[in-house]
Every structure is written in structure tokens, then in C-alpha cells.
Amino acid sequence: MTEPEITDTAIPPLSVAQENENGRAVPVAGAAVMFDSVTKVYEPGVTALSDVSFVIEKGEFVFVVGASGSGKSTMIRLILKELDPTSGRIIVGGRDLSRLRRSKIPQLRRNVGCVFQDFKLLPNRTAAENVAYALKVQGENQNSIRRKVPEVLSLVGLSHKMNSLPDELSGGEQQRVSIARAFVNHPPLLICDEPTGNLDPDTSVGIMQLLYRINRSGTTILMVTHDREMVDKMRRRVLALSEGKLERDERRGGYVGE
Amino acid sequence: MTQLQLLLAESLRSLRASLSTTFAATMTVLIAMFLLGVSIALGSWVVSWSNNVKKDVQVKAFFCTENTCAEAVSDQQVGAVQRWLEADPRIKEGGVTFVSKAEALEIMRERSPELVKDLTYNPLPDAFEIQPKRAEDVEAIAADLRRQTFAGVEKVDYGRATARRIIRVGQVISIIFFGVVVLLLAASGLLIANTIRLSIYARRREIEVMKLVGASNWFVRGPFMLEGLFTGFAGALLAVILLLLGKEIALPAILGRVDADSDVQALAFAWTALILLGLGLLLGAAGSGLTLRRFLRV
Structure with a gap:
């Protein structure tokens, strides 16, 4: 099997988010994720996100970068409706989350695959069972x-390791299992929270290639990362958060702004 | 495989995984249910005993004799009193017994022969013995009867002090019995709730993954719910078995053969067993429901 090179960039065309007269992003038909001036205040004085707006189109590959505490995790939890925004509107896969009944949350999460830094595999089940x-x-x-x-x-x-328990797998292999679990239903959106955070650089490249291939099959990928080298090499869209504010939104950005 | 089968499989899996916690919970339910069973047996026996004693609480209406009034009571007068008594809904069906003076003397002779021995004539009056449906009503019935001032009725009496004391004791016993049972039930419910909480804590990783992959709410909660039900039911079942052993083996050894056809009886064992099993299930559901609401907001 030949893995596509990361530098072999057949980047899907990025449609530009439309803006209304206030400069706000407006919902675009077919947007995978839309934040419309979203603010999340945990308790008075603790603002995790403040007035964040962006639109992610179907099929995009987007990096989210920012220091710890900049609001990246809050963003993910909002997309999964683990939290509700204090104000603003979030649309995921055409659904307005504020109108989504609690009983429909499982349906939402079935359409959003999740990959985490710590894999979150069940330790007493084999790769296939997971x-x-x-x-x-x-x-x-x-x-x-x-x-x-x-x-x-x-x-x-991982065909050859289907019956291995997570403990018997390397970190990279465990992450592949967790990607397999997230992707098995072919969800339109895959959220990756520092998927390479626990892995060495070589293994990380393998994981990135896998995510890249999944992206090429049409799946939107939103990836939170601290991996400067990877972001700079891939030259994809970058959303940079800083202290809860959207600092940069560049179509082919680097880890640090120009 | 249907969802239900899967749910059962998941529950069993989780029961096996948290065997020690489940065991501890089952044991606490067992102890609570055992005590509850004993309380029910003891309590229902005491209530039955006090009811039996209450049966003796009655109103007595004594009729005139030549000695006490101007003339002895007539049959019409007795009939009038009887009709009035039988129309009173507080009085038991067939609870009005006529005791003639001859019968009264006979009873007295049996009880204290030396008192009766020297009597030259029968000084005892005819009387009605009146049994109320509820022992608590004796006072009211006696008062009403007096107010009627029937001709030929010399005296209306009831065992005032005894009646009051017996009723009082019965009430106190019922209240204490009820209190103990409520306390035990609350304790076992909380214990189950706590066990489910531990079980949720022990499997928080699994729950996290379930939510992540979009398991429906009942799928996440189901295993815990079943675990609670199972714990409650198993504990109650074991308690019933223990109680049965105690009743069949331990009690006869201590007390000897208990009089079977006595009027004073504890609640039938089958009923006690059913109550315990039902309560076990209810406690399991309540305990796990309580915890799930607070600690498993999906």
C-alpha cells in the first residue's frame, strides 16, 4: 500500500465563507461547522471563548492552534454539545445545536467522529471489539x-492486530484503532484533539497520513494540535485561538502568524 | 443480536467486572432486608396480638334487677336496646351478645367459686356485651348508649383504663414498627445508590467512550439500572432464603412447637417474602435512578 505524501497537496478548493454587512460569517449551505459569535463563560470572569465566528466547509482540513487555555477544548466540547454556549449560535452538519433536544445528542455524536490524545480505548477489549x-x-x-x-x-x-488488546499495541497502533473507531461509520466530520500529542515524530507522520487519506475521501477534519512542524508542512487552513478569541483564520496558514 | 440482548450482555459484563462492589451492595441489601423481614414478622405478630387483646375490649350494658331499680327489666325494653345497638354501624355484625343473669352466674361460678358458693339468690343482672368494630370506639358507644337513657338499663360500663392502655400500646407499637421499617428502607436505598455511584465511577472511562460514540441515553444508563435492580432483587432473595431457614429451623429449636391455630399470628411468610422481593426491586430501581440522575447526565 502506498501512502500518499503529505506534501502531495491536492487541496480541495476552499470556498470562502460569506460575510454579512457586519463582517459576521453567515450560514453557508453545506457548512460542516459554523460558529456565529459564540461566547462561552464558565462563571462570571472566566471566559473560555469570546465572540468566535467561523465557517468550516465540507471536506476541509482545519488545524486549530493556540496555547493551553486558549479555548480549544471548549470549542470541541461545544461542537459535541457537551456544553452549551453562553451566547451565539453553533451549527454542526446543518443542525442548530441550540435547537437540538437532549435526546437527539447521541444522533449528533454519531455524525461526529472523535479522536483524542489519550486514545480512550477500552482496555479490556481487543482492537476489533473496541x-x-x-x-x-x-x-x-x-x-x-x-x-x-x-x-x-x-x-x-491494523488487519494483523485485530485481536490484540490495547496494552499489546504501540501508541501509534492504539491511535489507529481509535481512528478506526471514529471513522467506522464514515461520519462527515472528524474531530481530532491532539491526536499526535503522545506520539513520536515518525509515528505522528503515519497518523497524519492516515488522517489525510480520510480527509481525501471527503470527510471534514478539525484537528487541534501543538505540532508546529506538521502545521507548517501541511499548509492548510489554520484557526488560531488566543485567550478565547479567534486571532487568525488563514486559508494556508502556519503555526505562527506571519 | 437485538439491542435488548446486547443490553443484558453489557450488564452482565459490568456486573462481573465490578464483582466486589456488587457483592458488597448485595450483602448490605441482604442485611437490611433480613432485618426488615424480621421486623415485619415481629411487628405483624405484635399488631395481631394487640388486635386480639382489643377484641376483649367491649361495652357492657347492665339491665335492672328488682334490687337495683324499682322493677326488673322487661323483654320489650331489652328488645328496644338491641334494635338501637344493631343499627349502630360502629358495632360489629353479631357483636351484641345477650348474657342472662343465669349465664352470668355460671361464668362467675367458674371464675371464683368461693364467692358464689354462699349466695342464696342470683344478684347478677342481665346484660348486653357489645363488641365494636374498632376498639377505639368503645368510649363513644358507651357515651351514646348512656345518653339514650333507655328504660330498664341500669348501668353502661366499659373497661376504661384497660381499654385505653391496650389501644395506646397498640398504637405505639405500630408507630415504632413503621419508623424502623422506613429507616431501614431509606438506608438500603441509599446503600444501593452509593454502590451504583461507585460502579459509575469505576466505569467512567467506558461511559465516556459510550457518549463519544453516540450511545443512546438508555443504552448508557441501562446497565446501571439493571445492576441496581439485580442487586436489590438478589439481596432480597437471599434475605428471604435466610428468613425461611430461620423460621423452619431456628425458631422451632428455640421456642419448641409454636401453637399453629392460635388467634395471634404473624403475617403469612409468603406475603412477607413477596413484600421483600418487591421492595428489593423497587429499592434497586430507586437507588440507581437517584444516582443516575445526579451523576450520569448524558
């Missing part, structure tokens, strides 16, 4: 589970 678990809880039938699990594990290059 992936199957995601399908099971969503009520998939046994036949389609038996079909989809090997398929997605082979996509992430």
Missing part, C-alpha cells in the same frame, strides 16, 4: 459489524 463497540451501541446488526470492522481496521493498517 471498533465493534461503537457500532453495537448505535444498534448496528451483527452482520454489518462483521463486515465493517475488518474493513476499517485494514484501512488503518
Whole structure:
């Protein structure tokens, strides 16, 4: 299997977010994620996000960078509706989250794959079982589970380790399992919270190539990262947060602003 | 595989994974339920005993004799009193017994022969023994009867002090019994709640993953709910078994053969068992529900 080079940039065309007369982003049909002047205040005086607006189109690959405490995690939790914004509007996959009933949150999360720095695999289940678990809880039938699990594990290059427990896998392999779990349903949006944060540089490149391939298949990827080299090399859209404010939104940005 | 099967499989898996916590919870439910069972048996026995004693609480209406009034009571007068008594809804069906002076003397002769021995004539009056439906009503019935001032009725009496004391004791016993049971129930409910909390804590990673991959709310909560139900039911079942052993083996050994056809009886064991099992399930559901609401906002 030949992995595509990261530098082989067939970047999907970026449609420019439309702006209204106030300079605010307005909803674009088919936007994967839209923040419309979103503010999140945890308690009086503790502002995690303040007046953040952006639109991410379907199929984009977006890095979110910023120091610790700049509001990156809050952003992810807002997209998953683990938190509700203090003010402003969030639209994910065409749904207005403020109008989403609590009972519909599972449906939202089925359409947003998540990959985390610490993998969040269940330690007492094998790689295949971990992936199957995601399908099971969503009520998939046994036949389609038996079909989809090997398929997605082979996509992430782990066909030979299907029956290994997480402890028996390397960090990179565990992250591949967690990507397989996030992607097994082919969600339109994949959120990655520092997916390479615990991995050495070589392994990180492998994970990035995998995410890149997933992105090429049409999946929107929103990736929070501290990996300066990776961001500078990929030259994709960068959202830079600083103390809860959107500091930069560059179509082909680097880790640090020009 | 249906969702239900999956849910059961997940619950079993989690029960096995947290075997020690589940065991501890089951044991606490067992102890609570055992005590509760004993309280029910003891309490219902005491209530039955006090009811039995209350049966003896009655109103007595004594009729005139030649000695006490101008003339002895007539049959019409007795009939009038009887009709009035039988129309009173507070009085038990067939609870009005006529005791003639001859019968009264007979009873007295049995109780204290030396008193009766020297009597030259029968000084005892005819009487009605009146049993109320509820022992608490004796006072009111007696008062009403007096107010009627029936001709031929010499005296209306009831065992005032005894009646009051018996009723009082019965009430106190019922209240204490009720209090102990409520306390025990609350304690076992909280223990189950706490166990579920530990179980949620122990499996917070799994819950996190469940939410992450979009498990529906009932799917996340189901295993804990079932775990609570199972714990409550298993504890209650074990308690029932222990109680049965105690009743069949320990009690006869201590007390010897208990009189089976006595009027004073504890609640039938089958009922006690059913109550315990039902309460076990209820406690499990309440305990886990309580915790899930607070600690598992999905």
C-alpha cells in the first residue's frame, strides 16, 4: 500500500465563507461547522471563548492552534454539545445545536467522529471489539459489524492486530484503532484533539497520513494540535485561538502568524 | 443480536467486572432486608396480638334487677336496646351478645367459686356485651348508649383504663414498627445508590467512550439500572432464603412447637417474602435512578 505524501497537496478548493454587512460569517449551505459569535463563560470572569465566528466547509482540513487555555477544548466540547454556549449560535452538519433536544445528542455524536490524545480505548477489549463497540451501541446488526470492522481496521493498517488488546499495541497502533473507531461509520466530520500529542515524530507522520487519506475521501477534519512542524508542512487552513478569541483564520496558514 | 440482548450482555459484563462492589451492595441489601423481614414478622405478630387483646375490649350494658331499680327489666325494653345497638354501624355484625343473669352466674361460678358458693339468690343482672368494630370506639358507644337513657338499663360500663392502655400500646407499637421499617428502607436505598455511584465511577472511562460514540441515553444508563435492580432483587432473595431457614429451623429449636391455630399470628411468610422481593426491586430501581440522575447526565 502506498501512502500518499503529505506534501502531495491536492487541496480541495476552499470556498470562502460569506460575510454579512457586519463582517459576521453567515450560514453557508453545506457548512460542516459554523460558529456565529459564540461566547462561552464558565462563571462570571472566566471566559473560555469570546465572540468566535467561523465557517468550516465540507471536506476541509482545519488545524486549530493556540496555547493551553486558549479555548480549544471548549470549542470541541461545544461542537459535541457537551456544553452549551453562553451566547451565539453553533451549527454542526446543518443542525442548530441550540435547537437540538437532549435526546437527539447521541444522533449528533454519531455524525461526529472523535479522536483524542489519550486514545480512550477500552482496555479490556481487543482492537476489533473496541471498533465493534461503537457500532453495537448505535444498534448496528451483527452482520454489518462483521463486515465493517475488518474493513476499517485494514484501512488503518491494523488487519494483523485485530485481536490484540490495547496494552499489546504501540501508541501509534492504539491511535489507529481509535481512528478506526471514529471513522467506522464514515461520519462527515472528524474531530481530532491532539491526536499526535503522545506520539513520536515518525509515528505522528503515519497518523497524519492516515488522517489525510480520510480527509481525501471527503470527510471534514478539525484537528487541534501543538505540532508546529506538521502545521507548517501541511499548509492548510489554520484557526488560531488566543485567550478565547479567534486571532487568525488563514486559508494556508502556519503555526505562527506571519 | 437485538439491542435488548446486547443490553443484558453489557450488564452482565459490568456486573462481573465490578464483582466486589456488587457483592458488597448485595450483602448490605441482604442485611437490611433480613432485618426488615424480621421486623415485619415481629411487628405483624405484635399488631395481631394487640388486635386480639382489643377484641376483649367491649361495652357492657347492665339491665335492672328488682334490687337495683324499682322493677326488673322487661323483654320489650331489652328488645328496644338491641334494635338501637344493631343499627349502630360502629358495632360489629353479631357483636351484641345477650348474657342472662343465669349465664352470668355460671361464668362467675367458674371464675371464683368461693364467692358464689354462699349466695342464696342470683344478684347478677342481665346484660348486653357489645363488641365494636374498632376498639377505639368503645368510649363513644358507651357515651351514646348512656345518653339514650333507655328504660330498664341500669348501668353502661366499659373497661376504661384497660381499654385505653391496650389501644395506646397498640398504637405505639405500630408507630415504632413503621419508623424502623422506613429507616431501614431509606438506608438500603441509599446503600444501593452509593454502590451504583461507585460502579459509575469505576466505569467512567467506558461511559465516556459510550457518549463519544453516540450511545443512546438508555443504552448508557441501562446497565446501571439493571445492576441496581439485580442487586436489590438478589439481596432480597437471599434475605428471604435466610428468613425461611430461620423460621423452619431456628425458631422451632428455640421456642419448641409454636401453637399453629392460635388467634395471634404473624403475617403469612409468603406475603412477607413477596413484600421483600418487591421492595428489593423497587429499592434497586430507586437507588440507581437517584444516582443516575445526579451523576450520569448524558
